[in-house]
Each structure stands twice: as C-alpha cells, then as structure tokens.
Amino acid sequence: MNAVFSLQLECHRHTQAHKSKKDGSTKWGMIEMWPMLDPVDASPAVLVKRHNITQQKHIELQLSAHQDALQQQNQELEQDSFALHEQQLRLQEEAHSLTQRLEVILHDKYQHSKHSFDSDTPIDKTLTFLQGVIGGKVPPVEVALDLFNILSESDTNLRQPVGLEDQLLQAHSIDNEVGQSMLQLLQGSVRNSPLLPDRQGPVPANPTQLSLPAGAARPDWMDTSFVTEQNKPFVPPALTTSTEKMLLDAENNWQFDIFKFTEATSGVTLALLTFHFFKISGSISQFGLDPVKLWRYLQRIESGYQMQNPYHNSIHVASVVQMTHMLLCHGGIMQSNALSKVQLLSAYWSAALHDFEHGGLNNDFLIKTAHPLAITYNDQSPLENHHLAAGVRLMFDPELSYMPMRLLRSEDLLVLRSTCINMVLGTDMKKHFDIVSRFQAAFKRAPPSSAAEPPLQSASASPVQDWESIKPEDKTLVHQVTQ
Numbered sequence: 001m002n003a004v005f006s007l008q009l010e011c012h013r014h015t016q017a018h019k020s021k022k023d024g025s026t027k028w029g030m031i032e033m034w035p036m037l038d039p040v041d042a043s044p045a046v047l048v049k050r051h052n053i054t055q056q057k058h059i060e061l062q063l064s065a066h067q068d069a070l071q072q073q074n075q076e077l078e079q080d081s082f083a084l085h086e087q088q089l090r091l092q093e094e095a096h097s098l099t100q101r102l103e104v105i106l107h108d109k110y111q112h113s114k115h116s117f118d119s120d121t122p123i124d125k126t127l128t129f130l131q132g133v134i135g136g137k138v139p140p141v142e143v144a145l146d147l148f149n150i151l152s153e154s155d156t157n158l159r160q161p162v163g164l165e166d167q168l169l170q171a172h173s174i175d176n177e178v179g180q181s182m183l184q185l186l187q188g189s190v191r192n193s194p195l196l197p198d199r200q201g202p203v204p205a206n207p208t209q210l211s212l213p214a215g216a217a218r219p220d221w222m223d224t225s226f227v228t229e230q231n232k233p234f235v236p237p238a239l240t241t242s243t244e245k246m247l248l249d250a251e252n253n254w255q256f257d258i259f260k261f262t263e264a265t266s267g268v269t270l271a272l273l274t275f276h277f278f279k280i281s282g283s284i285s286q287f288g289l290d291p292v293k294l295w296r297y298l299q300r301i302e303s304g305y306q307m308q309n310p311y312h313n314s315i316h317v318a319s320v321v322q323m324t325h326m327l328l329c330h331g332g333i334m335q336s337n338a339l340s341k342v343q344l345l346s347a348y349w350s351a352a353l354h355d356f357e358h359g360g361l362n363n364d365f366l367i368k369t370a371h372p373l374a375i376t377y378n379d380q381s382p383l384e385n386h387h388l389a390a391g392v393r394l395m396f397d398p399e400l401s402y403m404p405m406r407l408l409r410s411e412d413l414l415v416l417r418s419t420c421i422n423m424v425l426g427t428d429m430k431k432h433f434d435i436v437s438r439f440q441a442a443f444k445r446a447p448p449s450s451a452a453e454p455p456l457q458s459a460s461a462s463p464v465q466d467w468e469s470i471k472p473e474d475k476t477l478v479h480q481v482t483q
Helices: 002-006 053-110 122-134 141-152 164-169 176-187 241-250 258-264 269-280 283-287 291-303 314-330 341-353 363-368 372-376 382-396 412-425 429-444 472-482
Strands: 012-019 026-037 044-052
Touching: 026 053, 044 053, 122 141, 122 429, 241 258, 241 269, 258 269, 258 314, 269 283, 269 291, 269 314, 269 341, 283 341, 291 341, 291 382, 314 341, 341 382, 341 412, 363 372, 363 382, 372 382, 382 412
Parallel strands: none
Antiparallel strands: 012 026, 026 044
C-alpha cells in the first residue's frame, strides 16, 4: 500500500505464496495493484488483480513439450518424404525401362502395324492439318512429310482412307477373306484376290446367267422382257389393333422391332409401312397421290424382293424405310428445312426401292462376269442403277402410276427424280467414303451460324435458320447420308 499511496507508483507488482483450496498445495501468484478513486465517495482506493503463476508455468511447459513433439514428427515426415521421392524415382526408371522393352516387343511382333482402323481420308488429314496451323499450333515435321508423301502419290484417292487395302488385309483382328470381301464392296478391287461373290457357290460357266437358290423366283431383270402385274386388285390389309399400335410405334421408336412387325404383317410389311409414312407425312393429300395405285405400286415393289435373299430382302428394306423416317422427322433434318416436301416424298420412295430386284450378288461380281446389267450401265453401280430404273419404270404402268399428271408435268418431278437418283446411287458402298468425307468437309467449312448447330440434330434442338446459305451440292450430301 505504501508503494501505491506513498510512492505513488502507477502499478505495483509482487509475488505471494498461497495455499490451494482444492488440494492444499502451495502455489505462487502475481499481485498487481493500481491506485484509483472510489467511484462512490471519490476516496483513494486500490484495484488488485491476481495471476496464477504456477498454472501459467505449467501451461508453458506443456506447450514447449508439444512443440518439441511436433518438431520431431516434422523431421520424421521429412525423412519419409525423402524416402518416398527416392522410391518414386526408382519406380519411374523401372516403368521407363519396361516401356522401352514393350515397344521393342511390339515392334518385333507387329512390325509397326496399326492396331486401329484409320478412316481419315487425305482430305480429312489435310483439313485437320490446316485447322491446326490456323489455330496457331505448329504441327510436327513428320506429320507434314507424311501428308506431303500421301498427296504426291499419283494413285492417291483423296476421298478414301489412306492405306485402306493394307489396313483391311493386314489387320490381325480381321479374317483375310472377310477383309477381301469388305475391300471389294468399298473399292471393287483387291490385289491378287479371287472373285468373291456375296454367297458361296461356283462362278457360273456362262457369265450372263446367274444361278438362283432352289425354289427362288427369277427376277424380271434376268429376262429380256419386262413383266408387270396387270389389273391387280386393290386389297388393303386388315389392320388389327396390335398392328395399328406397331405402326404408331414405328413413327417414334429408334429401336423399332421390325421382325415382330414382319410376323404381324407377313407379305405386306414393306408396302404397309411405306404407305403409312406416305400418309402421315401428308404426301398423299398434298400431292394428290392415288392411294389405290400407290398401294398396288408398293405391293409390286415388295414382290420384287426375294425372301430367299439372306440380306437384301423386304425386311431389310422395311427397316431402312423406318430408319429413314426417324432420321427425317426425329434427326433434325425436316426441322432444319434440309428437305422440301417433294424431297420428303422422294426420300420415302427411294428407301422403298433402293434394293429393288436385288439378285444377291454384288457389283464387283456382276462386273467381273460381264453381266448384262454391268454392260448396260458401263460398270458404274449396275445394281443401284437397276434398282432405281426398274422402280421408276413401274411408274409408267397405268395401273401403278399413282402420281397425278399435274405432278408429272411440273418442275417438282425434276426435283423428285434428282433427289431419288442421288439417294439410291449413293447406296453403292464404293461411294461410302467419298460421301462421308465430303459430308464431314462440308460440315467443317459450314457458316458459323450453322456450324454451331449441325443439320443432323435432335428434334429438341433449335433448327438451323440459314439452311439457304448451304451450297446445293452440300445439301445433296445430307440427302445421301439419310439413306
């Protein structure tokens, strides 16, 4: 008190021992005293505060011990991290060594052969190269040299995958005979390969005659005369409730069961399905088509498909008709105004007759055996030309001509014919890569507004608004891809 009142110190501190009330042990405390005035009577007073020094020292010792333990753990973690880093370097060296050994093994085993099919054509590779340059990327010199060598070859087909023959014939995952057959379909020639018909059987002694399966009717195109079914009565099929439901399902189902539909509509599967799409598309009413003659025409088309043909039969064609409808109405084509109403009519018509009177043998076989069809069409897609010509020729039969004279005498007929020609002739497999390559190239160079929304978009997407800016030849590619 003397220090506070007499010496008038601002703060006085001193230590003092005291007994703990809890355990009776002696503990030390720090006493701090400040002079002040009593707030009641303004008399001199003292403010006292006690600190527990023993407890503070104990806490300081605990913190020091924890700090020492943490430093020890940190040192141990640093040692573990260093050991892990050394182990990682060792594993990387082992992985690099294994990679080198694996590359040597693969090189010796496959001799640099490619394990995946490269479908890029020289045009595709060139566009990709140029897009990289335009985008500021510097392509490797090896890529530029490979592209230069490809384009400088005199026999390079710009619209066919590079090394197509070697890829198909040397692929380890493809049987050699399968590869030869695929190559015949895609380009029509194979090095040192025998003649491969679509089905097993000897090459006919007389190349102008084709052998047919037992019990198969002879297609009209094998005879010199053209035969039609005159005065065939119009007999509409009796639709059951289940058949009507299947027709409704065919309008919207990407997974439509064509085999179940065939069982329910035996003999009229193709005719019934095509007639239904003609009707719901509004083509019959809009163009004034004669439904009776249309039904006769479609029945005649269906009769031109032989069920003995294992693939090119009416079931396959009916499936193509249904998928064409899905692409048109649910694939964004009609929403983007890619086809006019006349071209829509032509699309259904083309799908129905695209394999009409197919004899079961491929184009390469017909060409190599000097078949009359190959001679007639100068070896240029003889089957596809016949499918189209024979199907159109039926239109001149008065009993089957379902189009009104006003349509046959209008400019719409030219659009109808040209669209059908492009679609049907485009089904020749030799033109596959050419069409796909041109379609992809056209898509890449499409105007900005249409490039953001490709023509083949979902029905829920907004349609392309500037379809008129697309070149006519590029529109034709969309028609061909539809088939």
